[in-house]
Amino acid sequence: MNVCTQKFIVLGVSKSGYAVAKRVLLLGGTCFLIEELKSPKIDRAIEELIELGAKRVVQNEVDSVIEQADVLVISPGVPINHPVAVKCKQQAKRIIGELEFGYLQFNPTLVAVTGTNGKTTTVSLIDAILKDAGINSHLVGNVGTPLTATVSDVKREDVLVAEVSSFQLESVNAFCPHISCILNVTPDHLERHYSMDNYVFLKKRIFKNQRESEFAVLNYDDQTVRSFFSEVKAKVLWVSTKEKVDGAYLLDGKLYFKNEMIIEENSLKLKGEHNISDALFSIAVAKLLNVPTVHIANALKEFKGVKHRTELVCTKNGVDYFNDSKATNTASTISAITTMTKPTVLILGGSEKGEKYDNLFEKIKEYGIKQTILTGASRFNMLDSAGRIGFHSVTVTSNFSDAVKIAKLFAKEGDCVLLSPACASFDSFSSYEERGETFIKLVEEL
Numbered sequence: 001m002n003v004c005t006q007k008f009i010v011l012g013v014s015k016s017g018y019a020v021a022k023r024v025l026l027l028g029g030t031c032f033l034i035e036e037l038k039s040p041k042i043d044r045a046i047e048e049l050i051e052l053g054a055k056r057v058v059q060n061e062v063d064s065v066i067e068q069a070d071v072l073v074i075s076p077g078v079p080i081n082h083p084v085a086v087k088c089k090q091q092a093k094r095i096i097g098e099l100e101f102g103y104l105q106f107n108p109t110l111v112a113v114t115g116t117n118g119k120t121t122t123v124s125l126i127d128a129i130l131k132d133a134g135i136n137s138h139l140v141g142n143v144g145t146p147l148t149a150t151v152s153d154v155k156r157e158d159v160l161v162a163e164v165s166s167f168q169l170e171s172v173n174a175f176c177p178h179i180s181c182i183l184n185v186t187p188d189h190l191e192r193h194y195s196m197d198n199y200v201f202l203k204k205r206i207f208k209n210q211r212e213s214e215f216a217v218l219n220y221d222d223q224t225v226r227s228f229f230s231e232v233k234a235k236v237l238w239v240s241t242k243e244k245v246d247g248a249y250l251l252d253g254k255l256y257f258k259n260e261m262i263i264e265e266n267s268l269k270l271k272g273e274h275n276i277s278d279a280l281f282s283i284a285v286a287k288l289l290n291v292p293t294v295h296i297a298n299a300l301k302e303f304k305g306v307k308h309r310t311e312l313v314c315t316k317n318g319v320d321y322f323n324d325s326k327a328t329n330t331a332s333t334i335s336a337i338t339t340m341t342k343p344t345v346l347i348l349g350g351s352e353k354g355e356k357y358d359n360l361f362e363k364i365k366e367y368g369i370k371q372t373i374l375t376g377a378s379r380f381n382m383l384d385s386a387g388r389i390g391f392h393s394v395t396v397t398s399n400f401s402d403a404v405k406i407a408k409l410f411a412k413e414g415d416c417v418l419l420s421p422a423c424a425s426f427d428s429f430s431s432y433e434e435r436g437e438t439f440i441k442l443v444e445e446l
Helices: 013-026 040-051 059-067 083-089 097-105 119-132 148-153 194-208 222-231 273-288 291-301 330-339 358-366 379-389 400-410 432-445
Strands: 008-011 030-034 071-074 092-096 109-114 138-140 159-163 180-181 215-219 235-240 247-251 254-257 260-264 311-316 319-323 344-348 369-376 394-398 416-419
Touching: 008 013, 013 030, 013 040, 013 097, 013 148, 030 040, 030 059, 030 235, 030 330, 040 092, 059 083, 059 215, 059 260, 092 097, 097 148, 109 119, 109 194, 119 138, 119 159, 119 260, 119 273, 138 148, 138 222, 148 159, 180 194, 180 273, 194 222, 194 291, 215 273, 235 273, 247 273, 254 273, 254 344, 260 311, 273 291, 273 330, 311 432, 330 344, 344 400, 358 379, 369 400, 379 394, 400 416, 400 432, 416 432
Parallel strands: 008 030, 008 071, 071 092, 109 159, 109 180, 138 159, 180 215, 215 235, 235 247, 319 416, 344 369, 344 416, 369 394
Antiparallel strands: 247 254, 254 260, 311 319
């Protein structure tokens, strides 16, 4: 892609859009900015880009700018059916996302990880293993740093480890990682993708351009992911916590890769089957990149987890407080409650993503959750599900701060309080990170 000779529209000036626009301008290209949201951070980013030569597009200029433009770069937070994207499609303009734009700037050794849950933990594990082995690794993508922002810093021998969301996969065409991983596929983001079939279709795009010289690591235990095998042209390796497979697997309390024992399960700081699965994916990727076993084991032993993912905040009056704000769907919350070893008071709720909650409350009842506190926009739909399942240990409040205070009242010495919302955060917070930090602050103030 010859950036300096083309005119770009950047739709959405978030981290990703900002990185693209800055790269285009530094290479001498023309850049138009379209942003509908207002915030001090976005306004500052736009001002900086305008100083570099970008032009902000107002509403009555959109049609004429689309006619001039060659490429639309769409941010992950903007749906592919946005009116600007539709108009660009109608005029046969090239439409790509930031992930693809960054990929097209150079051809790095790229590991791409997608799935409904566990992405951040898995890419963080892979990154930790590579760094332990002395390999210069860059964490990019949905984990926080746009791929495009690293272009100037990456050397040929470096490895990029990308967390890739379904939002990003909406807009890829040429994207082709050396190693792709699909951890699991359960219902999520259905309010944006409309149907489970479409969500599954998007997840499969991570491997659509791979060929025999690349690798795909798939979850053998997930029936949906296992069904992808016939469509993959890359070499497939499997991951399983339940049986021996051609790849990485758990057997008799030990983690293996192709008959080689890598580490014992009880040596890991991370607990729970979902975390074991993430560790197995990291082992498979590391082995494909020829990392010695000693470095894999060292990194896995030392890894303590990622922030906002079943994170122990503190213990107060004999009660453990866990921050699992990153649990933005029911499957993730179910994984979290299975790791709790003490009587648990669970805080649920937030902005909805098109999921039903009956199965969640079946698991809450099965695992003997002591009390649930329902808050946020989803609270009444969750309450309906709790009633249908016959789970009656429920308290409802509209206020997040009050939810934390109520949880404290129910929790006794030897119990734990778990924030694991099973919903997005956008009804009350800008991100799951802000929600998690608010929870930490509220707990510290109790």
